[in-house]
Amino acid sequence: MKISIIGGGITGLSAAYYLSKEGFDVTVYESSYFFGGQASTIKIDGYEVERGYHHIFRNDYEIIDLINELGLSKSLEWHKSSVGMYADQSLYRFSTPIDLLKYKPISLINRIRLGFLSLYLQKKKDWKVYESISANDWILKYAGKEIYNRVWGPLLRAKFGIYHKEIAMPWFWSKMKTRFASRNKKGDEILGYLRYSFEELINSLIYNIERNGSKVKLNHKVTSIGHHDGVVENIEYVHDGIKEKIDTDLVICTAPSYEIKKLINFEKKYTEKLSAAKYLGASVFILSLKKQFSPYYWMNIIDNEIPFLGLIEHTNLVSKDRYGGNHILYITNYLSHTDEIFQKNKDELLDIYINSLIKINPKFNKKWIKKYYYNSVSAAQPVIPKNYSSLIPEIESPIVNLLIGNTTQIYPEDRGTNYSVKIAGEIVSLIMKKKGETDEP
Ligand SMILES: Cc1cc2nc3c(=O)[nH]c(=O)nc-3n(C[C@H](O)[C@H](O)[C@H](O)COP(=O)(O)OP(=O)(O)OC[C@H]3O[C@@H](n4cnc5c(N)ncnc54)[C@H](O)[C@@H]3O)c2cc1C
Numbered sequence: 001m002k003i004s005i006i007g008g009g010i011t012g013l014s015a016a017y018y019l020s021k022e023g024f025d026v027t028v029y030e031s032s033y034f035f036g037g038q039a040s041t042i043k044i045d046g047y048e049v050e051r052g053y054h055h056i057f058r059n060d061y062e063i064i065d066l067i068n069e070l071g072l073s074k075s076l077e078w079h080k081s082s083v084g085m086y087a088d089q090s091l092y093r094f095s096t097p098i099d100l101l102k103y104k105p106i107s108l109i110n111r112i113r114l115g116f117l118s119l120y121l122q123k124k125k126d127w128k129v130y131e132s133i134s135a136n137d138w139i140l141k142y143a144g145k146e147i148y149n150r151v152w153g154p155l156l157r158a159k160f161g162i163y164h165k166e167i168a169m170p171w172f173w174s175k176m177k178t179r180f181a182s183r184n185k186k187g188d189e190i191l192g193y194l195r196y197s198f199e200e201l202i203n204s205l206i207y208n209i210e211r212n213g214s215k216v217k218l219n220h221k222v223t224s225i226g227h228h229d230g231v232v233e234n235i236e237y238v239h240d241g242i243k244e245k246i247d248t249d250l251v252i253c254t255a256p257s258y259e260i261k262k263l264i265n266f267e268k269k270y271t272e273k274l275s276a277a278k279y280l281g282a283s284v285f286i287l288s289l290k291k292q293f294s295p296y297y298w299m300n301i302i303d304n305e306i307p308f309l310g311l312i313e314h315t316n317l318v319s320k321d322r323y324g325g326n327h328i329l330y331i332t333n334y335l336s337h338t339d340e341i342f343q344k345n346k347d348e349l350l351d352i353y354i355n356s357l358i359k360i361n362p363k364f365n366k367k368w369i370k371k372y373y374y375n376s377v378s379a380a381q382p383v384i385p386k387n388y389s390s391l392i393p394e395i396e397s398p399i400v401n402l403l404i405g406n407t408t409q410i411y412p413e414d415r416g417t418n419y420s421v422k423i424a425g426e427i428v429s430l431i432m433k434k435k436g437e438t439d440e441p
Helices: 010-021 061-069 099-102 108-123 135-142 143-164 168-181 199-211 258-261 269-274 348-360 417-438
Strands: 002-006 025-029 041-044 047-050 076-080 085-087 090-093 190-194 216-217 221-230 231-239 242-247 250-253 278-289 297-304 310-313 327-335 369-383 400-402
Touching: 002 010, 002 221, 010 025, 010 199, 010 417, 041 278, 041 369, 061 199, 061 417, 099 108, 108 143, 108 168, 135 143, 135 168, 143 278, 143 327, 143 369, 190 199, 199 216, 221 250, 221 258, 231 250, 258 269, 278 348, 348 369, 400 417
Parallel strands: 002 025, 002 250, 025 216, 085 297, 250 400
Antiparallel strands: 041 047, 076 190, 085 090, 221 231, 231 242, 278 327, 278 369, 297 310, 310 327
């Protein structure tokens, strides 16, 4: 069986690896000039660094299994994380329950309430009861205005911008659950990171796909998926400005839903499902600094005057010695595709950001910046609406032998590389089942 995979991100490459291992003839078509998609890396001073900060949680079982299977278990290192909150022009530690009790921007009674609610959500098993309520309404109802205005509301707004009232409660529940599951007995959050970045995983997947006799192709943008009588027949792609069509028995499309809709027309119901979750883009700045910016790996910004939602200082998770002594700081924003930030060039953005960085750390100086890089990702974060169970696009599309796998199918968990590997596994199981049904006895 000849299988074409659209997209060389974690979903596409994992599916290709598992299928090539089973002996299928697979080709991955990736439109851009690099593999890895959202989990891809760039070189800074000779060291690979993710375009957008990445870590692994302790309960990311599927990706951990894949890492082990590929023989990379020694590379997966676990580090103690640290969280800070910038609010009321001050920086607060927010890593442990004790830090929460000391968090002055809210009253003591609400600090205790916040602690209990966090614990309650972490212990709660039946997330389905939250399907019909938004996170926004649940927080207002059960946590009250102060916690909403001073802690969780700004975090929701920062993550989902104009859509913050739409995000469903199961998303919030799963966020609390995941972060709890990644804590050790002492209550410290422990996060995983590959010794040589996610590039190690991506390169290993590619190496094994090719070793198993399958192919991966960069700069191949798929422009349409052809079918005959509702059964997949071919794909068309553009490479070096030349359009080509090839026959294929099965297509796995891992592109974002809005891209998939451009490749083929589906019946109304499935098209509606592909449109149910909107996407936010991410604007990510990477600074390579001479000095440490803050003591925290992850800093949430609760301040409307600051034009970004968070700072992630990668070298507060992984030692700066791994990066030639440089400090790696990400400035991150999740924004709607029409946000004016996406119109600005990186120098304009840096000028805007520098003033805010000085507000957070008055000692910060532009001269600390050795190098800076800017990336934007358009399908960075699906916004999962209420009652999503019945709206998730199925892996098996209405076109026979066209399977769909992307981040809009991850529910109730937040999107992440682990769940991309999980979806790839589900797709492969489906194909194996189909094969089993059609094989001659
Ligand atoms: C800023 C940021 C931080 C993140 N942090 C974490 C983290 O800490 N931990 C974690 O686990 N996850 C994290 N994630 C999420 C994680 O990176 C994604 O969920 C995961 O990588 C998605 O993989 P994917 O293969 O489904 O999609 P993508 O990575 O989006 O891959 C899809 C690929 O399809 C290609 N494509 C699209 N259209 C076509 C076409 N027509 N023809 C050919 N190719 C096409 C794209 O170029 C792309 O390479 C983060 C994401 C972002 C943006």
